[in-house]
Amino acid sequence: MTSQTILIIIIAILCFNELLSNVLLYLNLKHNPQQLPEELKELYTQEEYQKSLAYKKTTGNFSFLTSSLSFIAMLALLLTGSFGTIAEWVNGYVSHPIWQALAFFGVLMVVNDVLTLPFQLYSTFVIEERFGFNKITPKTFVMDKVKGVLVGSILGGLLGFALLYLIFEMKQQFWIYFWIVISGFMLFMNMFYTSLILPLFNKLTPLEVGELRSAIEQYCQKVNFPLTNLFVIDGSKRSTKANAFFSGLGAKKKVVLYDTLIKNHSTDELVAVLAHEVGHYKKKHIPLSIVISTLQTGLVLFILSWFVFNPLLSQALGASSLNVALNLMAFGFLYSPISMITSLLMNVLSRKNEYEADDYARTTYNGEALSNALKKLSTDNLSNLTPHPAYVFFYYSHPPLLARLRAMTK
Template identity: 50%
Template sequence: MMQHTALFYVILAIILLDSVWGFFLDALNSKNWAQEVPDRLKDVFSEEQFKKQKAYRKVNYQFGILSSLFSLLVLLALLWFNGFAFIHEWLKGYTESWLWLPLLFFGLIGLGTTIVSLPFSVYETFVIEQKFDFNKTTPVLFFSDILKSLLLGGIIGGLLLGLFIWFYGWAGTRFWLYAWAVTALFMLFFGKFYSSVILPLFNKLKPLDDGELRKAIETMSRNTGFTLENIFVMDGSKRSTKSNAFFSGFGKNKKIVLFDTLIDELTNDEIVAVLAHEIGHNKLKHTIRGTILGILQSGLTLFLLGWFINYPAVSQALGVDEPTFHIGLLGFGLLYTPVSGVIGLAMTLLSRRQEYQADAFAARYCKAEALQSALKKISASALSNPTPHPWYVFFHYSHPPLLERLSALDKFC
């Protein structure tokens, strides 16, 4: 066995510290129990529902600890016993192609990750979600989704990775500039056409029928100065009873997508308020700013990758003597964890601020009480935690906690 290097122990420390911090925040949040239903939620949370919410949180916390700990142990074992170097050498016995070796390496890692996580996914879906009356997925649909995701990930990921490898062979460490350009184009394409190209592979979309709801949505949309023709209903109920709505695309590809469960759960006024919130994100430029920030973040990541990719110590830390693109990329990904954490925290802080702004926008064009009522119903039906720990919120929540959103909306009532 190859002797571990100093950088290997740095990588190990980063992984362990990140995991311990995550476990600590999860533990804090799991113990932040409210003894009774908050006054503002008594109209949607019965005592029985509140007890069910606590039980759901407890089961998910215990399951999350188990699955995270298992994933951590697998990763540590692969690192300690030079598992990634073994996979690299094993594949070299079949090909040393500059293109196929890294593609097969990451393909095998991705397939292995899916297989290892599969029992946990099955348990979560067909035991936990089933127990709390959320799951509507059949085994056939469940495994069909996995196969589609693997195929889609293989095609898109393989194409992007293949281009990155080609750029690396052609431009050396400056490959990151060309990789960044391709990444930016892909993000723009994905943002514009996701609901037209990717989403229909998994769900059926149908135009919202003419009627009072559509008329109310179109009226609200015109009042906000937002031209909207594409309002679709998605068959979310074939997988889960949980509900949602989202805005997708830009330009002529703008779409509002409603889960069918949302239509069944909320009144027309509440649905209009939820969609006003989503339109607010677009009108306030949150969507395009998010895309720009994502592109800038990818540029920073790729710049740092270009700097580190040929650094021999990165590959050697994973047990490979000579700098290799795919081993260097993997090592960099592990070393990048602290940077990713800081950027992620900044993005969650920004996201929470934008959620407040979108709520305020919606309150100007519809009834604030309707948005409050919708938020409460969605949260209660999903058994969401109404009293998360402040630290957990600070580091993990992309949306403000429910009670804080309701309080912020009070001034518009």
């Protein structure tokens, strides 16, 4: 095996990924049945249906454009050996190998952020604005960017430092030690994300006493769900789109409802949405997904340990000798077919879990209220009501609306 062969394999993987994602996007864009299925007909007026198709077309074309541009840029960087050039340029300014690697990734991230900024601006202030979703002010947008970069560099820097330190100190055995570090970190994030990170970006307030709170408490008592933390988040600060989620483990668990969700739904529908979230909890979906992603991480790190000291990987990216940062990057490309398969499997599992949570809400509360809530959510968000089955299979973590409605009326 030569470094040339590795570069060819990397480019082949890149081309395959790009081709696959574009074929799926194309199939999905063209998949617009003349007639909506019976259950969905009353959801949109003809005018709204046209608007949802226009939204799908605009966002689809936009993601085709951005993915093609980043594909071309990546191809050019690989073919010219620019990653090696950048890494060796950084090494001229920094002497310690750990800091060299962190500085290399830092430079790439800054360049990437600057280059993708115009596209983010266009997506938020032109596309989302045109369809009436955008609520974010330029000030919030800038603050989000600043806070995002800060949080990302602190957390990413700490984890990156730990990874590189262990690679240099423990050599091939690093993967076991870093596996422990990263698993601890993921568990910590799962427990404290809502209390530590989320408040930096949003305001969380306990749901006020009233009809909704009493209805929720009554339901929780009935299904024996110890509800201690029930919060409303100011999602309306950024978008009119609505959501609800569950986070944390054990006593740290929290249920979070978007203010946009509360605004547009009846009490019955909101309790049904909450019942769905309780369903995830009762069916142990959260610990299950933590266990699976921990095992998955272990596998990635174990395979990485075979590659991380092979100088051919650095040479494939244009360097003259071994550079751990470049090896990590090359590994990212080489591993992507496997990660595509694992994420596909995770989506299969996640869709199954969604049916289970829906079923839990239907049996312990009210299937019709949940159906109504799901319908409203889909139309308010201009969701694609008729996605292509192949697109759903690859990318959807939730089953499409129609499948969920049908499963609940069985």
